Amino acid sequence: MRGHADTDAPMLELQGLVKRYPTGDLALDHVDLTVPRGQVVALIGPSGAGKSTLIRCINRLVEPSGGDVRLDGRSLPTQSARELRRTRRQLGMIFQEYALVERLTVMENVLSGRLGYTGFWRSWARRYPQADLEQAFYLLDRVGLTGFENKRADALSGGQRQRVGIARALMQDPLLLLVDEPTASLDPKTSRQIMRLLCEICRERGLSAIINIHDVALATQFADRIVGLRKGRLVYDGQPAGLVPQVLTDIYGMEDWHDAGHEHDADPASDAREALAGMPSLSITATPADTASPASSNDTLHTARATA
Ligand SMILES: Nc1ncnc2c1ncn2[C@@H]1O[C@H](COP(=O)(O)OP(=O)(O)OP(=O)(O)O)[C@@H](O)[C@H]1O
Known part of the structure; x- marks a missing residue:
């Protein structure tokens, strides 16, 4: 890994965002x-909860209205356009x-992750430093796309495209990965493979990530920590194992969560069985609501619970 700051600050801090x-x-x-540093956070919550907005406020694709965003100790909301360009190099977005750029090859798409470092003219002339080329080959191998270098992006499957997206983000050598619904367009088996790959890579590299994901089962299986949003407020922050039915109700509203596992067990498709195997949140056994306490003492949780 190249060029990482060496401070004691947390990788990311959102304060009153x-x-x-x-x-x-x-x-x-x-x-x-x-x-x-090094933590993979899954961001879950119902449609409209604010997940995409949160991800986009971090890199200021959406401008926050208030509060602070600190990356590795540096505050982002007040950065000038020039400073922000530099900071964005360190935020890999998936x-x-x-x-992807459809008419470009896999290799060109991956190398475009270096645009912020290489400069437009050099990239346009396709003159990348040897070290970047070597890194691109390495990353393509890591995401399972060796041999695909010269294929055009528009000739790839959804899963292959997402692998290119991951390699491109890693080409930036980011401090933090911001991942917005990485599996939303993929079948269950491919979704699982992509989520596993993302989380494995984060662990290998000590890379932090925030992954906005609708699939609670994938979130609990692969992330280190779950953050639940509802109506723009944080209502759960804790271990995947803490996502008991009462907490799911706090996040998503009333639903019979105990039935969820049975629905999935009944799915006859083998891909789906593979994809759903060992899903902790959907094999939930009955837990009395009064003992279902998440692993966080976050005040907003209790407020939201009271109103759920
Ligand atoms: N560009 C926008 N202009 C106005 N309101 C917006 C805009 N984008 C999002 N919103 C509103 O902000 C709230 C949060 O939306 P956001 O897309 O962040 O939620 P989400 O949790 O990512 O939802 P989903 O899971 O459906 O993508 C919603 O009420 C939405 O209608």
Whole structure:
């Protein structure tokens, strides 16, 4: 890994983060979150909870309305455009829709991760330093795409495209990965493979990540920590094992979570069985609501629980 800062600060700190859109929607309502180095956080919550907004406020694709975002000790909201460009190099973004350049090859797409370092003209002339080329080959091998270097992006499957997206983000040598619904367009088996790959790579590299993901089973299986958002507020912050039915109700609202496992068990498709094997959150056994306490003492949790 190259060029990482060496401070004792947490990798990411959100302090009282607020986002109110011009329409009046309050998407984030004073969110506090600290992510240490090397931790993989899954961000879950119902549609409209503010997950994408939170991810985008970190790299200022969406401008926060209030509060602070600190990356490795440096505050982002006040950075000038020039400083922000530099900071964004250190934030690897992986999108649901891959955001590849369709007519470029896999190798060119991966190398575009170095754009922020190499400069436009050098990239345009396709003159990348040897070290970047070697790194791109290495990363393509790591994500399982050796031999695909010269394929055009538009000739790839969804899973292969997401692997390119991961390699491209890693090419930036980021401090933090921001991952927005990486599996939303993928089948269950591919989703699981992609989530496993992402989390393995983070662990290998000591890389922190925030992954916005709808699939609670994948989140609990692969992430170190779960953060649940509801109506822009943090209502769960703790271990995957703490996602008991009462907590799921706090996050998503009323539902019979005990039935969820049975539905999945009944799925006849073998891919789905493979994808769903060993899902901790969906093999939940009945836990009395009054003993179901998440691993966090976050105050907003109790507020939200009271209103759930
Ligand atoms: N560009 C926008 N302008 C106005 N309101 C917005 C905008 N983007 C999001 N919102 C609102 O902000 C709230 C949070 O939206 P956001 O997309 O962050 O939620 P989400 O949890 O990512 O949802 P989903 O899981 O459906 O993607 C919602 O009420 C949404 O309608």
